[in-house]
Structure formats: structure tokens, C-alpha cells
Amino acid sequence: MLHWIASTARAAVAAMDNLYRTGQMAGSRKLCYSLDHHSTAASAAVYIASVFQLFQANGVDPDEFSISKALTVAANFGAMPEGRKLHALIVKRNLPMDVAATNSLINFYCKCGSIVDARNVFDEMPERDVFSWTVLVSGYALKGRVAEALDLFQSMPRRNIVSWNAIITGHQRGGFDDKAIELFVGMMREGESPNYLTFLAVIKAYTARQLLLGGKGVHCFVVKSAWVQDVLVGSTVVDMYAKCGDMLDAQEAFNEIPEKNAISWSILLTGFAQNGMMVEAERIFCELPVKSVIVWNVLIVGFVQNGVQHRAFGFLVEMFKNGVYPNSCTLTSLLSGCSSLQYRKEGKIVHSIALKLGLESDTSVCNSMITMYGEQGNIDDARHIFNTMNRHDIITWTAMLSAHVANYDVKQACDIFNRMPDKNLISWNTMMFGYLQEMRNSTCFDDEAIKFFYGMERSEVKPDHFSYNCALTACSCVGALDQAMAIHCRALRRGFESDIGVGNALITTYGKCGSLQEAEVVFKNISKPDMISWNTMLSAYSQNGQGKKALDFYDEMRRSRVELNHLTFISLLSACSYTGEVKRGQEYFHIMEKDYGMIPTKEHFTCMVDLLGRAGFLSEAEAVIRAMPIQPDAAVWGALLGACKIHNDPIIGSKAAEEIFMLEPDNSAAHVAVAETFAAKFMWEDVEKVRIAMKEKGLMKEPGCSWIDIKNVKHMFLSGDNSHLQKDSIYESLYQLYSNMIEEDNKNTNFGLFWLIVRLVFVFHY
The missing domain is CATH 1.25.40 (Serine Threonine Protein Phosphatase 5, Tetratricopeptide repeat)
Incomplete structure (x- = not known):
């Protein structure tokens, strides 16, 4: 009977009034307890107001029990306005408040999110029990203010299991797992079970x-x-x-x-x-007494994540056979496994299932379809889904942005980005990666990715390690050393100096910008360099022509027991090519497979051809190509052709050129290289034949190009171009370097650098 009466607040209060008037206080309190489990938030507010109207009608003030109960109801249903009014009434009329009632007031403020008010009430308590401390500790912990919770916990005169649980759970939920474990150990030491x-x-x-x-x-x-x-x-x-x-x-x-x-x-x-x-997983699935859509989804997700899409689709069929219909989670999982063109047909099937089940308007399903079509290169279908959606969340916008970036359409991606109502870290990073991708895949030397990074810093979204990696990679693409140093400083201020990924990106950037000293400093400051760190530093030495340093660094890698991979040996072979150590390079090439079980790739063979070719062993270099277990590409033959140009060998050079023309008929660089090889031997008829062939194919010589960024200004130099505004001072500096080298002892002269300067003077002056 009582539970039925308590179904509404006013009925409960009326019943309490009747019991109160007839002196049945025990029944009145029992009915009051029942309200906790049968009220809504709205009726809770009515209850609090009605209770105090009841007391006023009977000409008495509410006692501690009634106050405590009313505050508990307010706390459980989040009735903040009513609870505050009740607190004000308590203060105004100086109503009696024992420890239990005051604890209820603290609990009310904690549960309603007003931890400051809870602390004020706690501080004003003349007497506290263990629950007073515990409820406030729990309040701080629930708000994520674990430091204050811990300070209060450590000040407790006496603790119980509830207070220990509050502080341990608070740290665990806040992500402070180590501290939660430490507190658990302390609890066990104090003998608390x-x-x-x-x-x-x-x-x-x-x-x-x-x-x-x-x-x-x-x-x-x-x-x-x-x-x-x-x-x-x-x-x-x-x-x-x-x-x-x-x-x-x-x-x-x-x-x-x-x-x-x-x-x-x-x-x-x-x-x-x-x-x-x-x-x-299948065995457990078969043992399940009841198979809900959730466990079907777990199995399907598992197959997709492990790359067994055909099994995932097999279980989708079984779902239908067992009368279980897929939900949005099922479809999003399957769509994520259809990103490659190999599963284009399956992706269309999932799309049709979404339509039949009425899930085409589900935002998460639409987002997954946009992502799938974007990764398949089907930008039209991705755009169609985007345009027909009723609601776009930030994931929708980012998926469409990623689709354009994946299809190398930075202009459209930029349009999407500018239209986004909200931008998060992923959208900023995706757009930056798009600009970086454009820089890598074109001859454009624009620094939009770097500008975008600075724009991101000025926004509310702050860069993460991926943002710094993109920005630094962009600096390496355009040779922007000053910008790289500025971004390095920003990374230090933001605390990213300990991030191994950012450290590796810095080594790469400084290496490609020719600042080996800075690269070395970054490497030495990495507390635990990984395999990428070692390989990146080795590559930096190799790329900058520091062959001896590269080989010495390799010895240090061996002493440090660093795991070697394919990239290690590419850098080693390149270093041997710079130093002219043919025998040592051949040894590395053989031990790579013999001692480390690595099958040489085209890149390794290209390095070997370059090594032998630079040293003048052109026949041996050709023999290496002919003996390759894999089909040589134009890059391998190009390395041989370049060596023939250096050593003026038109016979082997023409054979290399013929192989390149078979693979890439419109390779203008190969035409020019073989023509220059013929010209070096005064074979003018052959030169003319190459020139005519280029004209017939509509090929033109692409001028060599290099650039450098100084104080945020890009300086570009083209082969044969002398239009630079500072050409006079550049020539003067080159001549000065030339004069200084002449004065050096021949044994200490780097003849490679000597001839480079001579050629630069010739190019710019004439």
C-alpha cells in the first residue's frame, strides 16, 4: 500500500500528513524512505516544497531527519534550486543540523557539482565524522580534482573502506593509474581489507x-x-x-x-x-548460450581488424539466417574493412543493406561510408552521401576532408576545412598533411604546410606530435632551416623534446637542410633512441657526403646492438659510394642477406650500381643489373647512365639509355644524359639523333633546380640562370672559396668540392 501511495510526491506528502497528525511518526518516516525509489526529478522538487508546507501548516519546524531526507532527495535527482532554497531556509530560521544532516548537505552540493559550496559547509562544521570527510573526498574525486581529494584524504583523522575506495577510484578514473596502485598498496599496509x-x-x-x-x-x-x-x-x-x-x-x-x-x-x-x-574466438562464440547482436559485432570486428574480411561477411550472412539484424555498429565495422578497391563490391553491398534497414540516415554509418568511398578514390559517391545527410558532426566534416586529401585534391579539402563550423586536432592535422603531400608530389616549393602550422598555433587547437612532424617535414622539403629551428624552439616550449617521433623528425630535417651539427645535438639528447633514430642519423651523414662519419656511426650502432633493417644498408651503401670504398660496400651488400636474412630490394641494387659506377667499374655495375633477381626499373639503369656520363663511356651508357627508353619512353633526363655522354666523346651524329628523338617526342630538358630558405626568404637557382639579384656577391664568395682551396695542401683538398665550386662559378657567370 505504501509503495502505491508513494508513486506521486503529493500523495506521499498527504499520507505523511495524516500519519503525522495521528502521531504515527514511524509510519511517516517509512513512507518518506520509500520516495527515494519511486520519484522523478520533477516530483522530487514537489516533494521538498510540500514537506515544508506540511511542517508550516502544523506550526512546527522540520527536524534533522526531515532535513536530511529532503537534501538526499534533492541530491539524488539533481534538484539544485530546491536544495539551495532549503539551505537558505536552514540558515535563515537557524534550523537544527546534526552531523548526519550536515553530511547530507555536503553530499547534495557534491552530487550537484558545486564542490566549492560543499567545502564551505565542511569547513564550517563544528563536528565531523568519517562520512563527512569521505563524502567530500568523493566529491573532489568525481570532479577530477584528485590533488585536492588526496590532500583532504591525507588529513583525515580516521579512514574506512569507503574513503579508501573514493580516493583510489577517483585516481583510477582520472587516469592517474600509478597513484591509484600506490594508494592500494598503502591501504593494504594499513590493514584495511x-x-x-x-x-x-x-x-x-x-x-x-x-x-x-x-x-x-x-x-x-x-x-x-x-x-x-x-x-x-x-x-x-x-x-x-x-x-x-x-x-x-x-x-x-x-x-x-x-x-x-x-x-x-x-x-x-x-x-x-x-x-x-x-x-x-569462434569457439567461444559457438559456446555462447545466447547470441545478441553485440557478440555478433565483436566477432565481425575481430575478423575485420585481423584482415579476414571474407569471414566477417560470412558471419554477416549467418546473422541474417539466425534472425539477428545488424545495427549501425555492425555496418560501420564492415565498412571500415572495405576501404581498398579489392572490396569495392562488398562496400556497395553494405551500403545497400544500410538503405534496406533504414540506417542510411544514421550519422555514424554515413561517416563510415564517406571514409570508405574516399579511401577507394570514389570521391563522387562520398560527396553525394555528404550532401544528402541531414546532420553533419565534426567526424562527418573530417571524413570528407580526409577523402579529398586522400585523392590529392587540396583545393577542395581547403574549401571543406574553411566551411567546417568546428575544427579539432584531427581536421587541422589532416589539412596540414594534405599540404605536405602536395609539396612532396609536385615541383611546387610553396610553404603552405608551414604557414598552416603557425595558423594552428594561433587557434584554440594546439599542435600535437604529428603536427610538429608534418611542419618539420615541410621545412625539410623546402630547405627552410630557419623555420625548422623556430619550430624546434616551439616544440621545446611545449614539452615535446622528449617525444621520440618529434626528435626523429628534427634529425631528418636538420640532415636534409645540411645542418649536421644540430642533427647530432638532437640525437644525443634523445634518452632512448630507437631504430628509426639511429637510421635517420646514419642517413643524415650519408646524404651530406660524410661517408667516413656514416661508417664510423654504423660501427657505433653495432656496438650498441641496434637492430638493423633495409634502410640501414641503403645508407651504408650510399656512404661507401661517397668514400669510394667499393670492397667494403660489397661486403655490406653480401652480409645483409647472409648474416641478417634481408633480401636486397631495388634500392639496394641501385646503391650498388652507383657505388661501382662512381668508382669506374662500369662493366661490373652493368653485370649487377643483369644478374638482379627482380626486374630492374628506370632508377637502377639511371644510376648506371649517370656513372657513364661521369666516366665518358658512351657504349655502356647507350645500352643503359635504351633500357630506360623501353621502360619510360618520355624520360627527358635520360635523353639529355646520354646526349651529354656522346658529346663528351665528340660523337655529334649520335647527339643529333638524340636531339631529333626528343623533338619528335615533344620532350624538353628540365633545368636543374635547387633552393635555400634564408630568413624566411626562398632563394631559387636554376641551371644556366644568372638572374639572381645577389649574383655579384654570390660569385665573389665562390671565387673566395676557390682561392682558399687553392692555398690548401693537395692532400687535404676535397677535390669533389673543388670541382663543384668551379662548376658553380661557370654556371652562374657564363
Whole structure:
């Protein structure tokens, strides 16, 4: 009868009034308790107002119990205005407030998000109990203010399991997993026995930190405390083992759960799928007593993530056969697996299923379709879906932006970016990557990516490590050393100096800009350089013609037991080419396969041809190409042709050119190179034949081009061009360098640099 009466607030208050008037206070309080479980937020507000009208009608003030109960109702239903009015009434009429009632007031403010008011009430309390401290600690923790929660917790004269749980859970939920673990250890040392809430929080903390050994220790505590019988605790243990990659123990922990539910089954299934153990995942799936759409989705997602799309689509068919209809999660998972052209047909099928199920208006499904069509290169279908959507969220805009970038349409991408109502880190980074991509794939030397980076810094969205990588790579593309240094300073101020990715990008940029000293400083400041760091520094030495330093650095890599890869040997072979150490280069080429089991790629063969060709071993270089186990491309033959040009060998050079023309008939650089080789031997008839062939094909010699960025001004130099405004001072500096080199002892003279300067003087002056 009481529960029925309590279904509305006014009925409850009327019943309380009747009980109160007849002196049945116990019944009145019992009815008051029942309201907590049967009210809505609106009726809670009515209840609070009606209770105090009841007391006023009877000419008495509410007691501590009534105040406490009213505040609890206000807290549970977030009735902030009514709770504040009640607090004001308490102060105005100086109503009695014991510790329990005051605790309810603190709890009200904490749950309604006003932690400042909660702290003020706490500070004014003449007397506090353990609940007073605990409720405020919980309030700080729930608001993410864990530092203040910890200060208050450490000031507590006495703690109980509730306060320990509040501080541990608060740190774990706030991402401070190490501190949560530390607090758990402190709790155990103080002799407090953990309960299921403690175990849930600390196991999640160990999971987040991937600390399997410590997690196993907590699992032992769970077993000893008998909380292993709890399905929620047991499922959390299974989740820990699964996310740490230990599926054997995950299965054993799962077997220990006496009464498994859908969550525990789903966690085990997800664990096998995420660890790539799809056979075991299928086994668990078959054992499931009830197969909801959620577990079907887990299996389908697992197949997609492990690259077994045909099995994912097979289970989609099985879903329909079993009368289970896919939802938006099913379709988005399948669409993510259809990004390549190989699965274009399957992607269209999923699109049609979305239409039949009425999910074509689902934003997440549409976003996935835009992404899929964009990655397939089908920009028209992506744009059609975008234009027909009723609502665009930030993911929709970013997906369309990414589609244009993936299809090298930076102009349209920029239009989308400018139209975006909100921009996040991903959209800024995607646009910056688009500009960078355009720089790499064209002869355009614009620095839009760098400008865009500075625009991002001025916005509300701050750059991350990927942003810095893009900006630094853009600097290396245009030789903007000053800009690279400026961005380096910004990275230091933002605390990215410890990011290994940013460090590697800095080494690459300084290396490509010719500033080896800066590259060396960055490398030495990386606390734990990875394989990329070592290879990048080795490549920097090699690219800058510092062959001896590169080879010495390789020896240091060996001493440091750095893992070598294909890039390591490309840099080594290039270094040997610069130093002319043919024998050493041949040794590296052979040990790469013999000692390290690496199959040489076209890039390695190109380096070997360049090494032999530079040293004048042209026949040997040709023999290397002829013996290649893979089809040589134009780059390999181009290396031989370049060597023939250096050593004036028109016979082998013409053979190399013929091979290039078969692969790339319109390769103008090869035509020019072979013509210059003929000209060096005064073979003018052959030169004329090449010239006529170029004319017939409509080919023109592309002038050599180099550039440098000085104080944010780009200086570009074309072969044969002497139009630079500062040409006189440039010539003067070149002549001065030439004179200084003449004065040096011949043994110490770098003849390669000597002839470079002579050629530069000739190019610019004549």
C-alpha cells in the first residue's frame, strides 16, 4: 500500500500528513524512505516544497531527519534550486543540523557539482565524522580534482573502506593509474581489507598500465578474499588478462566465475578477437548460450581488424539466417574493412543493406561510408552521401576532408576545412598533411604546410606530435632551416623534446637542410633512441657526403646492438659510394642477406650500381643489373647512365639509355644524359639523333633546380640562370672559396668540392 501511495510526491506528502497528525511518526518516516525509489526529478522538487508546507501548516519546524531526507532527495535527482532554497531556509530560521544532516548537505552540493559550496559547509562544521570527510573526498574525486581529494584524504583523522575506495577510484578514473596502485598498496599496509569496489578500481589501473605481474598479484588477493565469486570482479580480471595479451590466464579466470553473464562472455570473446586468436574466438562464440547482436559485432570486428574480411561477411550472412539484424555498429565495422578497391563490391553491398534497414540516415554509418568511398578514390559517391545527410558532426566534416586529401585534391579539402563550423586536432592535422603531400608530389616549393602550422598555433587547437612532424617535414622539403629551428624552439616550449617521433623528425630535417651539427645535438639528447633514430642519423651523414662519419656511426650502432633493417644498408651503401670504398660496400651488400636474412630490394641494387659506377667499374655495375633477381626499373639503369656520363663511356651508357627508353619512353633526363655522354666523346651524329628523338617526342630538358630558405626568404637557382639579384656577391664568395682551396695542401683538398665550386662559378657567370 505504501509503495502505491508513494508513486506521486503529493500523495506521499498527504499520507505523511495524516500519519503525522495521528502521531504515527514511524509510519511517516517509512513512507518518506520509500520516495527515494519511486520519484522523478520533477516530483522530487514537489516533494521538498510540500514537506515544508506540511511542517508550516502544523506550526512546527522540520527536524534533522526531515532535513536530511529532503537534501538526499534533492541530491539524488539533481534538484539544485530546491536544495539551495532549503539551505537558505536552514540558515535563515537557524534550523537544527546534526552531523548526519550536515553530511547530507555536503553530499547534495557534491552530487550537484558545486564542490566549492560543499567545502564551505565542511569547513564550517563544528563536528565531523568519517562520512563527512569521505563524502567530500568523493566529491573532489568525481570532479577530477584528485590533488585536492588526496590532500583532504591525507588529513583525515580516521579512514574506512569507503574513503579508501573514493580516493583510489577517483585516481583510477582520472587516469592517474600509478597513484591509484600506490594508494592500494598503502591501504593494504594499513590493514584495511579491500572490497569489490577496491578490486574493480585497482585491477583497471593495472590493466591501463599493462602491468600484468602486478595484476596477477591482485588476482591472488581476489581469490583469497572470495570476491572471485562476484561476476563483475571476475569479468574485470578476465579483461585485464585479455588486454595484457595473456589469453591462457584469461580463460582460466573466466572458468573461475561461477555464474557467467553476457558481459563476462563478451569480454572473453573480445579478448580472443583483439589478440588475433580468431579460431578461439569462434569457439567461444559457438559456446555462447545466447547470441545478441553485440557478440555478433565483436566477432565481425575481430575478423575485420585481423584482415579476414571474407569471414566477417560470412558471419554477416549467418546473422541474417539466425534472425539477428545488424545495427549501425555492425555496418560501420564492415565498412571500415572495405576501404581498398579489392572490396569495392562488398562496400556497395553494405551500403545497400544500410538503405534496406533504414540506417542510411544514421550519422555514424554515413561517416563510415564517406571514409570508405574516399579511401577507394570514389570521391563522387562520398560527396553525394555528404550532401544528402541531414546532420553533419565534426567526424562527418573530417571524413570528407580526409577523402579529398586522400585523392590529392587540396583545393577542395581547403574549401571543406574553411566551411567546417568546428575544427579539432584531427581536421587541422589532416589539412596540414594534405599540404605536405602536395609539396612532396609536385615541383611546387610553396610553404603552405608551414604557414598552416603557425595558423594552428594561433587557434584554440594546439599542435600535437604529428603536427610538429608534418611542419618539420615541410621545412625539410623546402630547405627552410630557419623555420625548422623556430619550430624546434616551439616544440621545446611545449614539452615535446622528449617525444621520440618529434626528435626523429628534427634529425631528418636538420640532415636534409645540411645542418649536421644540430642533427647530432638532437640525437644525443634523445634518452632512448630507437631504430628509426639511429637510421635517420646514419642517413643524415650519408646524404651530406660524410661517408667516413656514416661508417664510423654504423660501427657505433653495432656496438650498441641496434637492430638493423633495409634502410640501414641503403645508407651504408650510399656512404661507401661517397668514400669510394667499393670492397667494403660489397661486403655490406653480401652480409645483409647472409648474416641478417634481408633480401636486397631495388634500392639496394641501385646503391650498388652507383657505388661501382662512381668508382669506374662500369662493366661490373652493368653485370649487377643483369644478374638482379627482380626486374630492374628506370632508377637502377639511371644510376648506371649517370656513372657513364661521369666516366665518358658512351657504349655502356647507350645500352643503359635504351633500357630506360623501353621502360619510360618520355624520360627527358635520360635523353639529355646520354646526349651529354656522346658529346663528351665528340660523337655529334649520335647527339643529333638524340636531339631529333626528343623533338619528335615533344620532350624538353628540365633545368636543374635547387633552393635555400634564408630568413624566411626562398632563394631559387636554376641551371644556366644568372638572374639572381645577389649574383655579384654570390660569385665573389665562390671565387673566395676557390682561392682558399687553392692555398690548401693537395692532400687535404676535397677535390669533389673543388670541382663543384668551379662548376658553380661557370654556371652562374657564363
